[in-house]
Amino acid sequence: MKWLLPDGVARLLAARRDIARLLPRAGAALVAASAVVNVLLGLLPVLFVVAGALVLGRVPAAVEGGTGSPAFDALIRAFVLAAASFVGQQILAPAQQALGESVARRIDGRVLDELMDAAMSQPGIAALEDARVVEDLRAAARELESGVQSPGQAGAGLLALGARQIQLLGYVAVVGFAFSWLAAAGLLTAVLLFRHGHVGGLRKYAGARFDLGSQEMGNDYLRNLATSAEAAKEIRVFGLMRWLQDRLHSSYTAWLEPLWKIRRAIYLGPFLWYTLWMVLVSGAALAAIGTGAADGNAGQTLTVFAMVLQAALGALRLAEFYPESDLQTAIGMHAYEAVRRFTDHLDATPADAAGEMRGDEVPEPAGVIHFDHVTFRYPGEDRAVFEDLDLEIPVGSCTALVGLNGAGKTTLVKLLTRLYEPSAGVIRLDGVDIASYPLEAWRAKTAVIFQDFARYEVSAADNVAFGAVHRADDTEGVRRAIEAVGLTGALDALPRGTATPLARHLEGGAELSGGQWQRLALARALFALEHGSSVLVMDEPTASLDVRAEAGFFEEFTSLTRGATTMLISHRFSTVRRADVIVVLDGGRVIERGSHEQLLERDGRYAELFRLQADRFTDDDDGAGHGVPAEVLS
Numbered sequence: 001m002k003w004l005l006p007d008g009v010a011r012l013l014a015a016r017r018d019i020a021r022l023l024p025r026a027g028a029a030l031v032a033a034s035a036v037v038n039v040l041l042g043l044l045p046v047l048f049v050v051a052g053a054l055v056l057g058r059v060p061a062a063v064e065g066g067t068g069s070p071a072f073d074a075l076i077r078a079f080v081l082a083a084a085s086f087v088g089q090q091i092l093a094p095a096q097q098a099l100g101e102s103v104a105r106r107i108d109g110r111v112l113d114e115l116m117d118a119a120m121s122q123p124g125i126a127a128l129e130d131a132r133v134v135e136d137l138r139a140a141a142r143e144l145e146s147g148v149q150s151p152g153q154a155g156a157g158l159l160a161l162g163a164r165q166i167q168l169l170g171y172v173a174v175v176g177f178a179f180s181w182l183a184a185a186g187l188l189t190a191v192l193l194f195r196h197g198h199v200g201g202l203r204k205y206a207g208a209r210f211d212l213g214s215q216e217m218g219n220d221y222l223r224n225l226a227t228s229a230e231a232a233k234e235i236r237v238f239g240l241m242r243w244l245q246d247r248l249h250s251s252y253t254a255w256l257e258p259l260w261k262i263r264r265a266i267y268l269g270p271f272l273w274y275t276l277w278m279v280l281v282s283g284a285a286l287a288a289i290g291t292g293a294a295d296g297n298a299g300q301t302l303t304v305f306a307m308v309l310q311a312a313l314g315a316l317r318l319a320e321f322y323p324e325s326d327l328q329t330a331i332g333m334h335a336y337e338a339v340r341r342f343t344d345h346l347d348a349t350p351a352d353a354a355g356e357m358r359g360d361e362v363p364e365p366a367g368v369i370h371f372d373h374v375t376f377r378y379p380g381e382d383r384a385v386f387e388d389l390d391l392e393i394p395v396g397s398c399t400a401l402v403g404l405n406g407a408g409k410t411t412l413v414k415l416l417t418r419l420y421e422p423s424a425g426v427i428r429l430d431g432v433d434i435a436s437y438p439l440e441a442w443r444a445k446t447a448v449i450f451q452d453f454a455r456y457e458v459s460a461a462d463n464v465a466f467g468a469v470h471r472a473d474d475t476e477g478v479r480r481a482i483e484a485v486g487l488t489g490a491l492d493a494l495p496r497g498t499a500t501p502l503a504r505h506l507e508g509g510a511e512l513s514g515g516q517w518q519r520l521a522l523a524r525a526l527f528a529l530e531h532g533s534s535v536l537v538m539d540e541p542t543a544s545l546d547v548r549a550e551a552g553f554f555e556e557f558t559s560l561t562r563g564a565t566t567m568l569i570s571h572r573f574s575t576v577r578r579a580d581v582i583v584v585l586d587g588g589r590v591i592e593r594g595s596h597e598q599l600l601e602r603d604g605r606y607a608e609l610f611r612l613q614a615d616r617f618t619d620d621d622d623g624a625g626h627g628v629p630a631e632v633l634s
């Protein structure tokens, strides 16, 4: 069947079908009510034209027969019909709008739920780390929330379009029955052609605009840069205002110019062409109606003439833009397409390793976590971050990971926490593939402070409790964790103590310093340890700590995390050197492994990096190494 239809029409029908498939999300009763209202709103104007013409045609006989005559009664019946169809339209128009809004809101709500479910049900983060998909998604979520050009509006718009189409067919049928099917066909063709030119152009323009999405993302980025507090300091200090203004201007121009060009090409030519057709066909049809009237018998012709003329004009008026449906059906589905692109992306993301599952519990680690010949490349990347990595992390002690930027330390943590699965090889806990444990149970065993840890805009206490949310009621435990990281004084000084929301834009909210946020993240990990986690991963945990806090960090943490398996990633050798085992990563492999003393003795990469950092202190001092803090060199 598809090959019978021109390409454009097939695409239009497919788009309409996609919108129609969204309608069940609004609920059968609501959609049925809206459909009935729209069908009535399509029929009533046609009925009004027919009844109005009958009134006009019956006036001469009614005047002649006088009140009470059958002709007068017939006039009154036609008048009542005309009045009822007019009043009906006035009553149903607001109902159409209200029902349409409800349909739109329900569809958008359901699609937003589906979007959130899809995003949250992902065990990994591959899709969410794909910048293009995430931008798509943000745009879709924005449309769904604002509900301006949303799939819900497209659904409501489709129902409203039904009213206009029924109206058009009704007028055409009146012209056909009462006058000429040829004239009716001519009118229908003229209206559909004009609509095709106009609405088709709208769709093409919307498509072109979405194709320029990446350019629009660039504009958004620059606009945010200009208005966000985050970049405000640097932009002013480095004098980047002028640069930013120029970039904004050139970026917007580069986006708008192709759009203007497309708009001229899409609208101007076709508009002139379809208008010409419209004028010719409708002129011929109206001339034929006028000529027919001049030839006919008086009473009959008056009715028919009024009916046909009104119907023809009514049909021609329907060649215009429909504000309640055209933009909505043309643009609303783009947000939904973005949602679908996202869910397709999720479907294409490799599923969890589906090996043999082992119970619901992960046993307490007893021996070793083994990255057993692990190879990993990020989705869509050719280069492997790890190639046949073989790394053993002893349970119950502290292992530090050292390596230059980009060596793969954070990626290792993502693999351990199963945010990604290895491309090859296996990660084992005491000989058992960690992928054979239920994901939630495995993650409950791990507590991680990521380098870019989250700063939740909730209370300070909740920020800590999120480490073991099922024990959020353990307020004593939360206090202990806060105490352990030395934050009690700072948090108690806040307006509502640990209940203070940590965002200034929230009522009664406050903001913490970078180092205080980092301590809070540490407290979260400690709280997780207290409630069942036994593998603690800390990625740059001291990056924002002051010197005193950093110096005391290791002692405090070793006593707090005694018995846990700790992985410590840090560029600060004063932190790293106390670890039981230090592993040096380079080129996706382990190149050195040992204690601080063993690695210094070996005089390899670790020793080189350590001395480089130590030299920074000695150069600032007397050049003889005497200025190196004792804790670093000793």
Ligand SMILES: Nc1ncnc2c1ncn2[C@@H]1O[C@H](COP(=O)(O)OP(=O)(O)OP(=O)(O)O)[C@@H](O)[C@H]1O
Pocket: 129, 378, 381, 385, 403, 404, 405, 406, 407, 408, 409, 410, 411, 412, 451
């Ligand atoms: N989501 C991602 N998609 C593709 N490549 C990535 C992604 N995240 C990291 N990479 C790449 O993987 C490599 C290892 O990055 P990773 O963040 O693990 O290094 P790192 O050792 O933690 O570095 P740093 O010391 O700077 O924190 C880098 O080349 C990085 O560009």
